[in-house]
Each structure stands twice: as structure tokens, then as C-alpha cells.
Amino acid sequence: MTSTTREFEHTILVVDDMPDNLLLLGELLQPLCRVRAATSGEHALRIAASEPRPDLILLDVMMPGMDGYTVLKRLHDDAYTQDIPVIFITALDAAEDEQRGFDLGAVDYITKPFRQAVVLARVRAHLELKRARDWLQDQNAFLETEIKQRLAENRLIQEASIHALARLAEIRDPETGNHLRRTQEYVRILAQHLQSHHRFSTFLNDHAIDLLARSAPLHDIGKVGIPDHILLKPGKLTPEEW
Template sequence: MAATQSTILVVDDTPENLAVLGELLQPYYRVRAANSGSRALQIAGAQPPDLILLDVMMPEMDGYEVLSRLRSAPATRDVPVIFVTAMDGVADEEHGLEQGAVDYIAKPIRPSIVLARVRAHLELKAARDILRDHNRYLEAEVARRMSENQEIQRVTIHALARLAETRDPETGNHLLRTQEYVRTLAQGLRKHPRYTAELDDKTIDALAESAPLHDIGKVGIPDNILLKPGKLTPEEWEIMKTHAILGSKAIEQAEKDARKPVEFLAIAKQIAHWHHEKWDGSGYPDGLAGEAIPLPARLMALADVFDALISKRVYKDAFDFSTASQIIVDGRGHHFDPDIVDVFIREFSTFQHIAETYGE
């Protein structure tokens, strides 16, 4: 038999039994010995062995209790345990295996049987360890690639959003601010019983990642309207409003080009299309009202308006936080979803922090 570096812990309250098993195993393995259950737990907890040969009938703490404690401890729960005992009845063997032992050897021991069983279970453990390590590597690799893909997605989204932003140079950090406003609102709204199931962590991340695409349709608006410093004429305003549909159609085309459904595109399409709708039905482009407006668009509506209020434009000065907040509150139940306004009120200090962090 080839030598190995495996460590075996032998547990028995009888010195003669410890000596017999030690002499049998030492030519092939590192052997540690414990003459009580408590000592065995101490040794195994400090440095888990590869295998444990455990006597059942011991004073103070029997083998069943030792096995139970080994299984309950993270460091030793996967160490295979073979019961070695004079209790050789079928019922005793069944009970031992039910408790979690991997095998059962009756006393008096037969050296060839002990060595064969030990070797077999060490080989099984080595195979399990290899499989576990391989699975951990695969999990780490999948996580790395997912993270890489998410980063590529994030960069792509921002690149597309920046494309629209280049048409309107006054927006500055508008994308970053509205993204964090949407995240803050969604995280606050998930505490509402009606939204707990809908707004899980994955969905909230997708909402925040999609938010920068809300005005992607502005790339289709003529410069003389998009960049006009003064008030738009009614005709110009109608053209300006088409950016919502232009944006959603562009994202819809991207969905069709994708080989499988992409969650953030579905959310981005809703945001782009309906973030100018109002709770009372007076918004555009479709005049939707109440909960007929998709939730992502209702979240974006408040985030977008708040940021517009506190931002300077060629046609207006920036409002201070207090004034902007009051305008949002006054729009509760008219422009904005009441539940979302309630979250805004609770998280107003967070909105201020975001605005200051990503200021112009």
C-alpha cells in the first residue's frame, strides 16, 4: 500500500484499542489519538482530520453524541466517520449509519477489513474534495464572467446614454443622479407590502442600470428644437414629446436583435416610453393614469422631475432643495404616484446627498 499524507483520528476510551489501531494504521497514515469524546472534538476542531475512527460505547459522551457535534460544526461536518464498536447487531449498525456515519466496523477488528475500509473512504473523500474544489472554481469563474458581463452592460448603457447627452450639454451628471434617485426610491418602496415581491435586489439593480436610457430618444430630436434656449412653440413641443416613443422604439429594436430576453432592456423600454406620464392621466405620450403606468416609469418620473428642478437650464435657474421638494410633494396624487412621493419624503436627505455628490 502506498504511503499517504492523510490524517486519521482514532477515538476510543480503551488504551489497548488505541494501541492496536495505531500500530495498524501508522505505517500508512498520520495517526492521532483521543481517549474521550471531548478530547476528540477538541483535536478535530483545531485541525480537522481526513477520517475519524470512532468508538460508540464511551463514558460521559458516547460516539453518537460526538458524531452529532462533529456534524453541527462547519469545520468538521464533512469529515467521514467510521464507527468501530463491539455493538455488532444489525439494528446497531443501522442506527449508526442513520446518525451520519459512513461505515461501521465491528470489534474485534480484522486488520485487512479495517485497512480496506479506511482506504476506500479516504479515496471517496479525496474524490469529493476534488469535485468540491472544481465546483468552487466553476462557481468563481461563472461569478467572474457574470461580473464582467454586467460591467460591459453598464458601460454600454452609459455609452448610449452619453450619446444622447452630447446633444444636450447642460445635463452634466444628470444620468448619475437620476440613476441613484431611482435606486433610492425602489429600495424604499420595497418596504411597502404591495411591492415587496416585485422589487427584489435583482430588479432594483436592473431599474437603476436602465435609468440612464430614459432620454435616449433625444438623439432623434432636431437641434433647433432640442437646443433652443427659449420657450418652445406648441408645434415644437409636440416634436419634442416624440423623444419618448423614439427612445422606446430604439430599445425595442435592440430587444428584437437580442438572442434571448434581456431584463434591463424591457425595463429601459418602459422607462423611456412612459416616464413623462402623470398619475392623473395628463402626461404623454399615451395619457396613462395611475397604476396603468408601469412602475419603472413612475419611479423615473419623480427622479427626472426632481433633478430638472434643482438643475440650472438656459431657460431657468435652479430651485433650492426646499422649493424642489415642495413641488414634488404638491404633485402627490396628480403628477406622481402617492406611494413613491411618500418614499421621497422619507428619503429626502438621501436625495440631497446624491445631488451634492454628483453635482455639476
């Protein structure tokens, strides 16, 4: 059972070993969404792992072979299907049965015999929740990408600024420019050596070492502001020059 060729925003997978239940739910849901059907747990797992991935699964609890609880656990064990919300279909009304389903990750229950208004209300509600959750995930992914890009840009600007200052110092005094670059590498090597020491291992991570090395040229950058007649003076400095 599948819906017609009409385009739908959402896809629902209905899993039940009783064809009459599949037919009833299919007719009820087809005006809302694309409906796919499975008559066993194994078949349901194959459909869930294919495209289009279901936005919601209505899953019968009591089925021969692989029951609904096992199917739900298998869905959650697969990274591709673990985020698909699952509503259990059941004739069971014991509180412990419902609790078991919720503990495994079911988002809701629909009981047999089906009540049309209840089925539609719960399906609509969970499709809206799925839509909102997907939107938030997309926004978070976009923001993470933006943050990484901005951090990369800031790092390039910082490195360019430091290198420009080192180059300026080198123009004023070639020995200072070479000294800055040597110091940068010395700092990196020393920090990497200390990283294995228990006193420093907790905070001296790769990022901290990189930051130290990139910042090292700034330690002597004050020479840029010293007048040439003092910086390049071959003899001793006077008290005033100090």
C-alpha cells in the first residue's frame, strides 16, 4: 500500500501484520501524507532505511517474529533511523506495557480499535514536532558552520596581523624579525614537550599550543615603537634612552 503520485511534504510508515489495519490507516492518512506500509518488523526496517526516509512511524507492538519493541530498538541502534519518531499501535492497555514503550523511545501510543479523530490529531501533532525539530537542527548546523567560518576568518586576520608586525620589526631590525620567528617555533616545541607532563596535560591541548605559538611573536613586538637611533645604537644606552 502506497499513496498516489500526489506530492506530499511528509512520509509515514505504517507497520502492522494485519492487512485490514494497514488498509484502514492508509485510507485515513493518505489525504495528509505519503503512506508506506510494512507487514513485518524486518520489512519495516528495510523501508525505514530507504528513501524517502519516513518522518513518522506507526508501529504495531504485537507482531509475529520481530515485535514492535524489537523493531524500535533496532531503529534506535541505526544512526540513519534513530531520530525517526515512533508511535506505537497497540491493543494493550496495561500501564507497564506503555511504560516499556516510552522507556525504549516511543513518542506516543494509539490504541485499537482506532478512533479517527485521535489518530489524526496525534499524527498531525507529531509531524509538526518533527518539522520543528528538523528546522532547529538545520538552524544549528547553519550556525555551527557560520561560527567555524568566522573563527577561521578571525584566525587568518590574527595571523596576518602578527606576521605583518613581525615583518615590520624585521624591516627595522633584521635580527628582530628572525628572532620572532625562531621564538615562535621554540615555544611550539617546548609546549608540545610539556603536553605529556601530568601537570600541564589538562590545559595544554593542541589548541592551546597553537594559540601560544601564534602569539609568541608579540612578546618582542614593542621594539617596533623604539626609535632607530636607540634600537640600532651599537654602544651602551644612556639613562634617558633606557
